[in-house]
Amino acid sequence: MTNDDRPSAAGATSAADYVAALRALRQWSGLSYRAMEKRAAANGDVLPRSTVITMLSRETLPREELAAAMARACGCTPDEVDTWVTARRRLAAANATPNHHTQDLAPGTPPSRFAAERPVDRPSRPPFAAERDGEGDGEADGRRVRRWVLAGAAGLVGVLIVVFVLNRSATADRKPDAGASTRHGPAAGTVIAELTDDATIERARPDGPGDPAVLVSCGPVCATDVAGQSRILLRFRVSGGVGNCPGQATLRLWRLGAGGPVDVYRANSKWEQSTVGWNAQQKAGTWLADTGDTGTDGWESLRFPLAAADGVLALTLIGKQAAPVTFASSEHPTRAHPAELRIDYTCP
The missing domain is CATH 1.10.260 (434 Repressor (Amino-terminal Domain))
Incomplete structure (x- = not known):
């Protein structure tokens, strides 16, 4: 090229x-x-x-x-x-949004100059400064002072009443129900998790990962590998307020050609893509879902319930048949289709 x-x-x-x-x-x-x-x-x-x-x-x-x-x-x-x-x-x-605060100005008129030219009405004297006919300056000043003091005291009392009512209301709202857990973030929402690691581990290579360009899973004995089966490991970073809230997860994988079904399990996240191997794999946990048995390239979606996902979520994919199932990895040379994970959650 x-x-x-x-x-x-x-x-x-x-x-x-x-x-x-x-x-x-x-x-x-x-x-x-x-x-x-x-x-x-x-x-x-x-x-x-x-x-x-x-x-x-x-x-x-x-x-x-x-x-x-x-x-x-x-x-x-x-x-x-x-x-x-x-x-x-x-x-x-x-794609920038226009500034609506200056759209009515004459062309070439700076906003600051426009604001400076607007007339501003200011009282020439305090509202209680009017003097009655026949009153002396000293008597008028004393009357003005008393009126200002009374007005200020009334305003202060009003402010204290409002603050007291709002504080009582906020304190009542913060009281948790019996047995309720403390949480942060919105009551419901959607999070797109970030794929951080994906790897294939093979029985034939017990001490290291397989080809990083593709993700392959099969079992119990791969049709192309008489030494044993292979599994897929995925790890996602989850953020955005999911916490311990239950939700529904959607895992999307780009299938490369035909292959049998694959079981998806939740897994321990304590592994590194560069060093993980068959002998160092974490034990598969709760079964979540299984893929279909399709024979064409394209996205394949799996939906499964998720009790909680705070911080990191790791998955293990284990083939059910000897026919290998191949998906595009994040390092595939021509397919920009890494695994995707979406979580729709609702906090009780």
């Missing part, structure tokens, strides 16, 4: 077009997410692999510094990086 073939965002007309151009640039470079992170670090940029995965799976404009760092990591020249930055600024400006 030549520089003339390198994808560009110069013709992007929307945020979705811009992100699609970034995906095409990564595919053109042939870099995995891990390799892109290392090349960015060599350039003096910070470009975490998990951040790139999340950025390319959405259709909103990424931060300017992330787009520039990714362009440099993919081999773009300084002029080409400027093209990516200029295109992003153009799209961001097109």
Whole structure:
């Protein structure tokens, strides 16, 4: 490939077009997410692999510094990086909300000058300063002082009454029901978890992970691996107020070709993608769901109840048949389809 073939965002007309151009640039470079992170670090940029995965799976404009760092990591020249930055600024400006506070001003009139020209009515003297005919200055001053004192005292009493009532109401609202647990965040909502690690472990490779480009699961004996079966491990970072609130989770996986069904279990999250192996795997926990038996490429969705998910959620996928089931990983060289997890939760 030549520089003339390198994808560009110069013709992007929307945020979705811009992100699609970034995906095409990564595919053109042939870099995995891990390799892109290392090349960015060599350039003096910070470009975490998990951040790139999340950025390319959405259709909103990424931060300017992330787009520039990714362009440099993919081999773009300084002029080409400027093209990516200029295109992003153009799209961001097109989506900016106009300032409604100045839209009625005459062209070229600064807001501060307009405000300065508005007439301001100010009383020439206090409202209680009127003097009755025949009163002396001393008597009038004393009368004004007494009126101001009485008005101030009445206002202070009113403020204290309002503060007392509001405080009583807030204290009553904060009293928890018997047995209720303390929680923070909204009563209900949706969280898109961030995929941080995905790996395949194989009985044939007891001390290390398998091919990082794909995720493969089969069992009890793989048709392509007489030494034993393989399993898939996924780990997600969950935030946004889920806490211990129950909810419904949707796991989406991009299936590559035909294969048998796969069981999904909740798992212990104490493992690292770079070092996990068959002998170091965590024991599978509660069964959650199973996939269907499809034979085409595309997204496959699994829904299952989730009692709680605070911080980190790890899953283990175990094949039911000898036919291997293959999914796209976060480091697949041509498919930008890492696993996705959505959680819809409701706090009682």
